[in-house]
Each structure stands twice: as C-alpha cells, then as structure tokens.
Amino acid sequence: MATKPPKGDPVQDAPQVTEPKRAAAGLTAIGHSLRMAHRQMGLKRTALTLLDVNQKDGFDCPGCAWPEPEHRHTAEFCENGAKAVAEEATLRRVTPEFFAAHPVADLAGRSGYWLGQQGRLTRPVYLPEGGDRYEPVTWERAFDIVAEEITALGSPDEALFYTSGRTSNEAAFLYQLFARELGTNNLPDCSNLCHESSGSALSETIGVGKGSVLLEDLYKSDLIIVAGQNPGTNHPRMLSALEKAKANGARIITVNPLPEAGLERFKNPQTPKGLATGTALTDLFLQIRLGGDQALFRILNKLIVDTPGAVDEDFVREHTHGYEEFAEAARAADWDATLAATGLTRDDIEQCLRMVLASKRVIVCWAMGLTQHKHSVPMIREIVNFLLLRGNIGRPGAGVCPVRGHSNVQGDRTMGIFERPAPEFLDALEKEFGFTPPREHGYDVVRAIRALRDGKAKVFFAMGGNFVAASPDTEVTEAAMRRARLTVHVSTKLNRSHAVTGARALILPTLGRTERDLQDGGEQFVTVEDSMGMVHASRGRLEPASGQLLSEPAIVCRLARRVLGADSKVPWEEFEKDYATIRDRIARVIPGFEDFNARVAHPGGFALPHAPRDERRFPTATGKANFTAAPVEYPELPEGRLLLQTLRSHDQYNTTIYGLDDRYRGIKNGRRVVFVNPQDARELGLADGSYVDLVSEWKGSGNGDDRDDRDDRDIIEERRAPGFRVVHYPTARGCAAAYYPETNVLVPLDATADTSNTPASKSVVVRLEQSAAD
Numbered sequence: 001m002a003t004k005p006p007k008g009d010p011v012q013d014a015p016q017v018t019e020p021k022r023a024a025a026g027l028t029a030i031g032h033s034l035r036m037a038h039r040q041m042g043l044k045r046t047a048l049t050l051l052d053v054n055q056k057d058g059f060d061c062p063g064c065a066w067p068e069p070e071h072r073h074t075a076e077f078c079e080n081g082a083k084a085v086a087e088e089a090t091l092r093r094v095t096p097e098f099f100a101a102h103p104v105a106d107l108a109g110r111s112g113y114w115l116g117q118q119g120r121l122t123r124p125v126y127l128p129e130g131g132d133r134y135e136p137v138t139w140e141r142a143f144d145i146v147a148e149e150i151t152a153l154g155s156p157d158e159a160l161f162y163t164s165g166r167t168s169n170e171a172a173f174l175y176q177l178f179a180r181e182l183g184t185n186n187l188p189d190c191s192n193l194c195h196e197s198s199g200s201a202l203s204e205t206i207g208v209g210k211g212s213v214l215l216e217d218l219y220k221s222d223l224i225i226v227a228g229q230n231p232g233t234n235h236p237r238m239l240s241a242l243e244k245a246k247a248n249g250a251r252i253i254t255v256n257p258l259p260e261a262g263l264e265r266f267k268n269p270q271t272p273k274g275l276a277t278g279t280a281l282t283d284l285f286l287q288i289r290l291g292g293d294q295a296l297f298r299i300l301n302k303l304i305v306d307t308p309g310a311v312d313e314d315f316v317r318e319h320t321h322g323y324e325e326f327a328e329a330a331r332a333a334d335w336d337a338t339l340a341a342t343g344l345t346r347d348d349i350e351q352c353l354r355m356v357l358a359s360k361r362v363i364v365c366w367a368m369g370l371t372q373h374k375h376s377v378p379m380i381r382e383i384v385n386f387l388l389l390r391g392n393i394g395r396p397g398a399g400v401c402p403v404r405g406h407s408n409v410q411g412d413r414t415m416g417i418f419e420r421p422a423p424e425f426l427d428a429l430e431k432e433f434g435f436t437p438p439r440e441h442g443y444d445v446v447r448a449i450r451a452l453r454d455g456k457a458k459v460f461f462a463m464g465g466n467f468v469a470a471s472p473d474t475e476v477t478e479a480a481m482r483r484a485r486l487t488v489h490v491s492t493k494l495n496r497s498h499a500v501t502g503a504r505a506l507i508l509p510t511l512g513r514t515e516r517d518l519q520d521g522g523e524q525f526v527t528v529e530d531s532m533g534m535v536h537a538s539r540g541r542l543e544p545a546s547g548q549l550l551s552e553p554a555i556v557c558r559l560a561r562r563v564l565g566a567d568s569k570v571p572w573e574e575f576e577k578d579y580a581t582i583r584d585r586i587a588r589v590i591p592g593f594e595d596f597n598a599r600v601a602h603p604g605g606f607a608l609p610h611a612p613r614d615e616r617r618f619p620t621a622t623g624k625a626n627f628t629a630a631p632v633e634y635p636e637l638p639e640g641r642l643l644l645q646t647l648r649s650h651d652q653y654n655t656t657i658y659g660l661d662d663r664y665r666g667i668k669n670g671r672r673v674v675f676v677n678p679q680d681a682r683e684l685g686l687a688d689g690s691y692v693d694l695v696s697e698w699k700g701s702g703n704g705d706d707r708d709d710r711d712d713r714d715i716i717e718e719r720r721a722p723g724f725r726v727v728h729y730p731t732a733r734g735c736a737a738a739y740y741p742e743t744n745v746l747v748p749l750d751a752t753a754d755t756s757n758t759p760a761s762k763s764v765v766v767r768l769e770q771s772a773a774d
Contacts, residue, residue, distance in 0.1 A: 002041055005119060009113075024236070045542075064080075085514060105132065146559060171553045178560040189412060202402070219248055226254050239266040256287070262281075287343070362390065377755040485502055525538060672723055697716050
C-alpha cells in the first residue's frame with residue numbers, strides 16, 4: 001500500500017553531512033527508486049507502471065529529455081525517472097476537503113516538498129477575489145472566468161501564456177495557435193530560463209538552434225567533453241551512453257567546478273559489472289572556476305590554430321565564414337588571463353589539448369553550467385569555434401550536444417512556443433488557418449515578470465510548470481504575480497505557484513503522461529521530441545486520477561472555443577476529439593513533420609532533419625557556419641566574496657523536490673546548505689557546520705529594464721537568503737554552490753545573459769555573513 005502524505009513540514013534545521021560519494025547508481029539507486037515508488041504507488045502499481053516507462057508502446061518519462069536507445073531494456077528508466085513517475089502516478093489525492101482545510105495563506109507558508117507530497121489534483125478549484133481559499137468550480141465556470149478576464153483586457157498583449165517543458169507537441173501547437181489567434185506572441189517558456197543561450201548561439205553560428213548529434217554519435221566518438229553538467233542527477237540515463245562510448249574507445253573530459261559522482265564512476269544497475277565495480281568515466285577532470293569556460297575554449301582554439309596541421313583547412317575553406325577574424329582573436333589569447341579566469345594550470349590545459357589533437361571525432365555536451373551566465377552566448381559560440389576548427393560538425397561521432405532538461409522542452413519550441421517567432425512560421429500559420437498572426441515580438445520570462453510588475457500584463461496562464469519557483473528574484477517575481485488580475489495554472493500537483501496568486505486564481509487539473517487519454521474520437525496518444533530531435537509517441541496506461549481531469553489539448557480547445565467564440569477559424573472541437581487531426585495540421589505548418597501520423601506510428605518514432613548534421617549545410621545569414629570573435633569575459637570576484645552557482649540536489653527534478661537528501665554529495669535531511677571550498681572557508685573564518693546568510697551583491701545595469709534611464713551601474717544591490725549550513729566541500733577555489741529554488745531570491749531579475757536574456761544563476765557574487773541565530 002502507498003503511504004499517506006506528511007501532515008506537517010519536516011524540520012530541516014540540522015542537515016546531516018557525510019563524505020560525498022565517488023560513484024553513482026548501483027544497488028543503492030535501485031533500492032532508493034523502489035522505496036520512493038512504493039511509498040507513492042504501492043507494490044503492484046509500481047511494477048506495472050515502471051515497466052511502461054520509455055518503452056516504444058509505453059509513455060515517455062515526464063522527467064528529462066535524454067533519448068532512448070533503439071534496443072530498450074525491460075527497465076528503461078533511471079532513479080530520478082522512477083521518482084518522477086511515482087510522483088505523477090501516486091495514489092495520494094488532493095480533494096476539495098483539502099482546500100477547505102488549508103487557506104492560501106497556509107499553503108504559502110509550506111515548503112515545495114510538502115505541497116508536492118500531498119498528491120494529485122482531482123478537480124478544478126477557484127480562488128475568488130477577496131477569498132482566502134480555493135473552492136470547487138465546474139469546468140464551464142472556470143473557462144467563463146478566464147474568458148471574462150481576457151475579454152476585459154485593453155489588448156491581447158496584456159495576457160501571458162507560459163509553457164512548461166512537460167507539455168506535449170499537440171498541446172503546445174494548440175496553445176500557441178490559440179494565443180496567436182487571440183492576437184499575442186506573449187509565449188514565455190521554460191527554455192527562456194535554461195537553454196535559450198544555446199539556441200541563440202547555435203542559431204547564429206550553425207543555423208539551427210538545436211544539438212547536431214544523435215545518440216549513436218556518442219558511441220562513435222573519440223572524445224566527449226562534458227562541460228557544466230551533472231548527468232548523474234539531472235540526466236542519469238546519459239551515463240549508460242557514456243559507458244558504451246568508453247567501451248568503444250572514447251575518452252571523456254569533464255569540465256565542472258564540482259566533482260560529481262556520476263562522472264567519476266558509473267555503477268550500471270543493468271549489468272553484473274555495474275553492480276560490482278562499475279566503470280570509471282572521466283579520463284581528465286578540469287575543475288574550472290565558474291564562468292571560465294569561454295577562456296578555456298579560447299586558449300584551446302589558440303593552441304589548435306598555432307599547431308601545424310591541426311586545423312581542418314578543407315572544411316574551414318568550404319563550409320565556414322569569418323575564420324581570419326576569429327583566428328586573429330584566438331592568437332591573442334593570453335595565458336595569464338586564461339589561468340586567472342579558469343583556475344586551471346597550464347599542464348591541465350595542455351593535457352586537454354593533447355587529447356583533442358589525438359581525436360578525429362569530438363562531441364561537446366553542456367547544460368545549465370554554461371547557459372546561465374552573463375556571457376553564456378559568446379561562451380557557447382566559442383565551443384562552436386572549437387568544433388569548427390577541426391571539422392567536428394556534420395561528421396559521425398562529432399558535434400554540439402546541448403543536453404535539454406524537461407522531457408519535451410525542445411518539442412515545445414519546435415511547435416512554436418516562442419515569443420520571437422520566425423516570419424516563415426507565422427506565414428505558414430496564416431496560410432493554413434486563415435487568420436493573420438501578430439508580428440510584434442512578445443515577452444520572454446524575464447520581460448513577462450517586468451510586465452506584471454509594471455501593470456502591463458494582467459492575466460497569467462501557465463500550461464504546467466512552477467513559474468514562481470523557477471524564476472529568479474523570488475520577492476520581485478512573487479510581488480509581480482500578485483499584481484495580476486487572474487492567474488491560472490494547468491497542473492497535475494500542487495506547487496508554490498498555486499499559493500502566489502493574482503486577485504483571482506484557478507487551478508485546472510490535467511492528465512499526466514502515465515494516464516489514458518480517452519476522447520470522443522477514441523483513445524488518444526501524444527508525441528514528444530527528445531534532446532536529440534527524435535520525435536515519438538507517448539501512451540498512458542493508467543486510469544486517470546479523477547474523472548474530473550481534462551487533457552491539456554482538451555483544456556486548450558475548450559478555452560479557445562469559449563474565448564474566441566464562433567468567429568474562430570480553427571476547428572477546435574475537431575482537434576479535441578482526435579489528436580491525429582492536430583498532427584495533420586502540424587505536418588503542413590512545420591518543416592520536418594511531413595506525413596507526421598504515418599511516421600510517428602513507427603516504433604521509436606523518427607528523427608527531425610538537421611541540415612548541419614545531415615548534409616553539412618548551414619542555414620545562417622552567410623550560408624555557412626560562422627566563426628565568431630567575441631572578447632573573452634569571465635566574472636570578477638571582489639575581495640572576501642565567493643561566486644555562487646545554484647544547482648539541484650539528487651532528490652530533485654527542476655523545482656520538484658522528491659526528498660530532502662542529496663546522497664551523492666553527502667547531505668541528508670536538509671536543503672539549506674552551502675558548499676564552500678575548505679581553503680576559502682578557512683580564509684573567510686567559516687567553520688564546517690556554522691550557519692551563514694547568503695548575501696548577493698550585484699551592480700545593477702538595467703539590462704533591458706525600462707523603468708527609467710538612470711545609469712545605475714555603480715549601485716550595489718543586495719539580496720539575502722538566511723540560515724544556510726556551511727559544508728566544506730571540494731569546489732573550485734573562489735566558488736560556492738547551493739540548491740535552488742531556495743537561492744533564486746539571490747538572482748536579480750535584471751542579471752541576465754546578453755542576447756538570450758536567461759537569468760545568470762550560475763555566477764552570483766555573494767558574501768557569507770554569520771547568521772544571527774548561529
């Protein structure tokens with residue numbers, strides 16, 4: 001039997017700390033997965049559900065976007081995938097009686113962990129203006145409330161339509177279609193918070209804002225560089241691919257400020273060797289200073305350019321643009337500045353170079369550790385320079401590999417969830433549906449928060465996600481949300497965003513990935529796109545958690561019919577009945593999806609075209625792959641300060657907190673910890689086990705904030721997160737780390753990456769002050 005949810009929030013004021021682990025997965029991971037699944041689902045449901053995860057005729061894991069291999073294991077899931085499935089397929093239920101007993105003020109005082117543990121939402125609920133708690137509401141009345149507020153707006157641009165990466169292709173296509181027929185491009189999404197920097201850099205340099213490798217390319221690679229990423233926690237099935245690559249002869253370089261257990265040794269629970277000794281993955285660990293990656297790749301590029309015969313001159317001549325300007329900038333790279341920026345030694349870098357020059361096929365993988373800095377876009381462009389120099393794009397076993405987080409975050413963008421849509425996409429929508437989509441760009445996440453704060457946006461509608469907890473500058477974000485006239489969340493479970501409301505609020509419960517989707521046209525399936533551009537079907541098997549749930553496509557269709565009325569040119573009722581009709585329209589609008597229904601019927605799905613990978617064709621402004629020559633940047637650290645990165649614990653997926661432990665880093669029963677290098681801690685007088693407040697310091701630059709035109713670059717803004725236990729930990733010198741969302745309060749809304757506008761959560765200057773209670 002499943003266990004009951006906790007009645008009270010667990011006390012987290014004395015986390016236990018042990019030595020960090022040196023290996024990931026193994027028997028411990030199996031036991032942990034099964035215990036958490038049993039708690040939520042019970043024994044029988046656990047067995048039936050987990051055996052369907054990531055199978056060709058099953059459902060796509062609602063966790064990460066790592067692709068599935070052609071030949072699947074019976075258990076094709078990881079520990080954190082099992083946790084994600086258990087949270088969704090839980091037998092716990094949130095009923096109207098729960099909301100009657102818990103006013104919104106009470107929910108606002110609870111932790112994200114406690115809220116998530118209460119179980120599945122079972123029916124629509126409404127917080128009326130002036131009310132203190134949610135109350136049951138019919139679906140019809142819920143859609144009326146949304147329509148009332150939207151039709152009362154002075155402009156469609158006063159509405160915001162946010163999307164989480166869990167949303168299916170079909171729902172995402174309908175959602176953007178509704179927003180654009182309404183008349184706005186205000187479609188912020190979770191990509192704005194994570195891989196927007198990757199898309200910006202790759203679109204400019206290779207012409208496609210996605211990775212250029214397939215899973216099979218990792219198996220063919222000679223060298224894989226994993227930078228700014230912790231796959232053991234965030235994409236655990238990636239470890240199996242790295243293990244296979246190692247078995248095929250690949251070497252692995254890890255570039256990260258923290259040593260991570262999964263990249264040290266992987267104990268594959270699917271093999272006898274894995275359960276015994278495991279496989280050492282990393283051949284060279286470069287413990288880089290936060291934000292130093294652009295400097296590292298620039299010096300490597302200098303050394304490649306200066307090495308006779310190292311540059312693939314035929315590839316550069318035939319397929320690239322801008323080489324001479326880039327080469328001049330690369331040759332000017334300075335060793336002293338590089339060592340200061342990276343914290344590495346010259347020997348480290350030269351050893352890395354030798355491995356690069358010995359490798360014909362090179363892949364660079366990265367995640368949030370590279371995308372959430374002020375200079376993230378030029379940092380990723382420098383990685384592209386590195387790969388272009390030796391012809392490592394458009395070659396089997398080589399290329400760029402940005403590893404996406406949520407399971408369909410890449411697919412949502414492909415479907416048109418983007419505040420700055422391409423004119424060609426809007427032209428295709430107009431041709432297919434007969435209305436004129438708006439051309440003015442909309443708001444991304446940061447600009448959406450500003451719009452709410454400044455009264456320029458009044459309705460916030462979220463298709464999944466936990467916007468408040470995922471966004472930066474927590475106090476500013478929450479105050480902005482509370483200025484809205486209406487906040488609406490389509491959700492499967494409770495989260496922090498449901499407790500931070502506008503004047504009116506709705507929670508609309510939806511089907512999960514694990515559940516059967518039965519419409520008037522019969523049983524339906526949806527599709528997703530993984531991190532490597534593979535599109536495949538996802539079919540839930542469980543009975544819905546409640547008869548009151550609607551699917552995401554059904555919610556969008558009914559909302560559109562209610563808001564747009566009989567004048568809409570879109571057949572919303574037809575789309576709700578039969579999702580195949582949605583896919584037929586996608587096939588006519590979005591290149592690469594031709595004959596969508598037939599191709600997705602193939603077990604395992606199909607790969608979307610990728611011109612640089614498939615034919616070494618680069619659809620950029622120059623018609624070639626572009627070298628770039630941006631100045632090298634890295635964060636400057638004042639005396640007595642540390643550079644903080646926000647990160648996840650192992651019992652966490654994005655903002656969803658499964659538990660209070662971080663097993664691999666040696667943390668148990670607590671999340672308010674800050675990891676500090678022991679030598680830095682001694683110099684700052686911080687004993688292991690002492691308690692500090694984290695105080696961020698930021699020289700405000702406005703960075704797109706149009707409140708006024710003052711020059712405030714010399715004003716230091718401070719934000720405080722109190723009560724963190726100091727943990728002496730082998731981080732890079734000058735660098736610290738702590739979990740989000742607890743530390744999002746420290747990240748200024750206006751501290752964002754140039755070009756992409758992604759919050760700079762991986763390079764926050766902080767000072768550590770002794771807590772008053774310590």
